[in-house]
Amino acid sequence: MAAADVGSAEWERSKISTQDVNLLKKLGISKKPKAVCFPSEESYPTPPMGYRVSFVDHLIRGLSAPIHPFLRGLLFVYGLQLHHLTPNSILHISIFITLCEAFLGVSPNWALWKRIFFCRRNGSANVAYNIGGVVISVRPTVDYFDVKLPDSVQGWRKKWLYIQEENHGCAEDNIPPFDGAEKILRRRSWDAEATEEERTSTEALMTRIHELQNTRGKELSGIQITAYFLRTRVQPLQARKYPLWKYAGDEDVDRLSADLEVKDLEKLVRKISSLSKKDYVPSSCRVKPYSATNALPKNHPNLVSLPPLPEGGDVEERAVISDDNQDAPSFVNEPTDSQKSAGSYEKEAASEATASAQSLPPAVSPKNKRKRSDVEYSGTSKPEEAVPSRQKAAYDPYLETLISSDDEEEIPAFDVAARTSTSQTLVVSETPVEGEESSPPQQNAGASTPPSSPLVPSPKRARIETIPEPTLQLSSSSNPLLDDPMIKELFRIGAQFIGYRDYASKTEEKLAEVNERANTLAQKLEQSEEARKKAESDAFQARREADKAKTEAAGVEDLRKRLHDAETSLSEHIAAQSAREEAILKRIRSQNRRFVNKTSQEFELEDPDNDxxxxxxxxxxxxxxxxxxxxxxxxxxxxxxxxxxxxxxxxxxxxxxxxxCFNPPEDLGLKMRQENMKVAVESSVALVADSQQTIDWAKVGDTEQIEQAKWRSLIKAAKPNTKKILSYLGIKPSSTPSSSKPEV
Missing domain, CATH: 4.10.810 (Virus Scaffolding Protein; Chain A)
Known part of the structure; x- marks a missing residue:
């Protein structure tokens, strides 16, 4: 059975909430004038000039105009439009571009992409979607990051809008023109694999990806990559001035908005992934990404490999293999990306698309029933037309048996052939019952449509047959007995008895069927009531458990936050304590060095503490x-x-x-010696005076006229008598003679 492509019938009026608008403003996607245009009441997209159709869930997963050349190449080589891709597929492309630019240090590589991803139709054997009709999946044989994609993105098809196509006069950034009814054709590129040469050139990149996944203590995950490009506020799928390995932080020219608050970032990560409120959202990557502050190593190779673009002409990979809307190939539901069960929104779409196929076809009449037309025209004479009655006839059980339902067998017609002269034949006179509606002419009484529900039987059109009143039509030699009124009455009573018997038998059968159905319905009703009570009990218990789990989750989240705050405070305290100890140690060492410099004496510890x-x-x-x-x-x-x-x-x-006191500006020793010298001079003068010798003191005081050699000779001459002179003066000489030169 070929898949039915819903096409343009999938589109309906856009339903974008105020919460979605506020989210786009917070992310900076709609802050530019006329960057986003919201539809009004149209039920099918009609983008204005210079705009293209997009979705809210595409924009929050990294899409912005003008689109990245790598995304444009994918759309061309796969033969797709933006609305053909699911939100999970858009997230796959954003993560891949971020991985290449920020963690591998290369441009998005087409050969590496073909080693990791392939395309499949999104739908089932009965329904092929147009909106989100293509899923980008990871090859089962490739060890790639666990992105933790959600099973389904509820209602994303109803949140479409228009984004401005900013191509800056460059054709490389153009988005393909919108065509909501364009069929999705399966192409050879959907399953294209890397050539042997491409595998050799990208082997180093695959090795690096495995190292990023498996390096102990520095494991990189898909959630970390997602949180990183959301935190940088740079849309990976937008044509940018600089790649992510030149990201300059807050001053980067490609940023759309300021940093998100932590709670808003965690909420957005949980919205586009399968993480719950209990799961931890990483605040940073364990591997430091390349950026302006973490430049690429010298001689770092940059492998350039982009998907084929339209400017280069058509390529072999774009060759159409089959039309998925007609040939009914293998389908895959969108959750194949995350290797989980099918999403609920796909089930809803499939049920809507196949509703008409599931309706009951018109029933046909059983083969053992004869049509009324055959009955009416089986005799040799044509039945007479019914004449409308003018007076309602009395109730006759026999006549009621002739008013059959759709599931009753036809009443065999009487033989109305003309009697011969030697026979006596009952002739049926077709007189309609008064007060009853005759059946329309040439109506197929054998064909009936079964009721749509066993509980509500469909109304049945009463079929009224002509009432045969058996009469004896005698020949020329008529029997007087048959003309007796009593005999006629006996014939009439016999006919009524046969009608009563058949009617009672059929009534008993119908009553038995009705009783059996009533018992069955009563049992089903009882079972339904028990199931309803059980469901209500289970729902109540589930609500209680959900409320309890929500309370516990809130408590755990609060404890986790408090623990994080305590760890941060402890780390800051430890850092401050370390800095304080280092400063104290520096001061103590400085004091020790000063002491050693002053005393020139160093010590060694006998039992050091090694601290x-x-x-x-x-x-x-x-x-x-x-x-x-x-x-x-x-x-x-x-x-x-x-x-x-x-x-x-x-x-x-x-x-x-x-x-x-002992450290004045003047020299205390010199001052004391000078005072002692003064006493010695005065004592010498007194001694000379006491000896009554005549001395010209003017000449003695004029020191300029005395030569040093003469003074020294005089002192040398007086030196043997020094002790006697000092003893005379009352001064006790020191035991060790002074070796200093005499002061003049």
């Missing part, structure tokens, strides 16, 4: 002990010297003040 901070503190403690002992000794020494240098001052209480 930089604790070991540095241990060194600081040693240095502190040394500093304290040194300060104590210095304070004791300075306290002894203080009365000699400052005889008229009181010793300060603190070591710092005491040390400052």
């Amino acid at each position: 930089p901070l604790l070991d540095a503190v241990s060194f600081l403690e040693f240095h502190g002990t040394e500093a304290r002992e040194g300060i104590d000794q210095a304070k004791a020494g300075l306290s002894r010297l203080f009365p000699y240098f400052f005889p008229k001052k009181e010793e300060p209480a603190t070591f710092l003040a005491l040390a400052k």
Whole structure:
């Protein structure tokens, strides 16, 4: 049985909600002036000049105008329009382009695409869709990312709109003109496989894909790729200025909007995938994608392989194999993408498309029934036409048996042949019953249409036969007995008795059938009532479990969020603590280096803790002990010297003040020696005066006239008598003579 292509009959008035409009605005798809045009009341798309037909579910999965050259090539080589592809197929293409540009560092590769994907019709053997009539599927033999596509996308066919075709004067970006009734033709390219040369050139890319999937701790998944291109706010299926490996973040020229909030991003990922509210949505990829901040390695190969474009002429892969609308090939439902059961929306479409095929055909009459026309015209004489009665006849059971239903057998006609002179024949006089409607002429009483439902029998048209009143038609030698009124009455009563008997027998049979049907209906009604109660109980229990699961899910989500916040706070606290410890360690090491530079004394720990901070503190403690002992000794020494240098001052209480006293701008030792020298000079003068010698002190004071050699000779001459002079002056000489030069 060939598949019936619904074609343009699938289109109906667009039903786009306010929530869908707000989502498009939030994603930045409809922010440009006249970028999106919403249909009004038309039930079939009639895009304005410069616009093409698209769907809300296509746009939120990465589609924007002008379209990417790779998508344009796919549409050309597969012989498709945008509305032929399902939302899951659009998502497959977006993920593939993102994978190539952001994680493989190459342009979307046609040879790699043919190694991974192929096309199939979406539908069944009885219904072939036009909207979403083609499904892009992963080859069963290929190990590819688990995209987790939904089983079905509810109502996406009803959310169509117009998008502006921005080709910038370049034919490469054009979307094929819209034709809602264009048939989908199966082409050779749908199953095209990579050649041996293409497989060799793309083997490195396939190896890299397997590494991205299976590297422990850095596994890449289809959900991560989906979340990445939604998070970057760059539509993969749009013709862009730069590829994704040059993505520049917030300043990228191809971004449509600002970053989505985390909750909006997670909600969108769950909307276009099969993830539930309990499933975790990754906030980042485990593999760092290529971008402006993570440039491609030097000498990174860029394999360019695009699908054939119209400018190059027709290609062999576009050759039509068969018309899927007529030849009824193998079909596949859309959920084949995710290797799951068929979607519910496809079942609904199939049931709508096959409703006419499932209706009951007109029934035919049983072969063992004779048509009324055969009965009426089986005799030698033509039956007379019924004459309308003017008065309603009384009820006659025998006559009622002649009013048969559609499932009763025909009443055999009486022989109305003319009697001969030697025979006595009953002649049927066809007199219609008064008050009853006669059947229309030439009506096929044997053909009847069975009722559409066993519970509601169809109304039956009463068929009225002529009432034979048997009369004796005598020959010329008539029998007086047959003309007796009593005999005629007996004949009439006998005929009525036969009618009553047949009527009672048929009535009993009908009553038995009715009772049996009533019992069956009562049992079915009882079973239906029990099933209804059970269904209500199950539904109530399911609602309770759903509410409980929703509450638990909300609690789990709250706990997960709190745990995430706690982990973030703990990580920040650990980072701050590490930074603080590093700063403390830096300061302690600096103090230790200063102490070593001052004292030129280093220590070694006997039992180190192998902790930089604790070991540095241990060194600081040693240095502190040394500093304290040194300060104590210095304070004791300075306290002894203080009365000699400052005889008229009181010793300060603190070591710092005491040390400052011994560190004035002038030299205390020189000052003390000069004072001692002054006392010595004055003592010498007094000694000379006491000796009563005459000395010209003017000449002695004029030091400029005295040569140093002469002074030294005088001091040298006086040196043997130094102890005597000092003893005379009352000064106790030191045990060790001074080796310093005399000061002048």
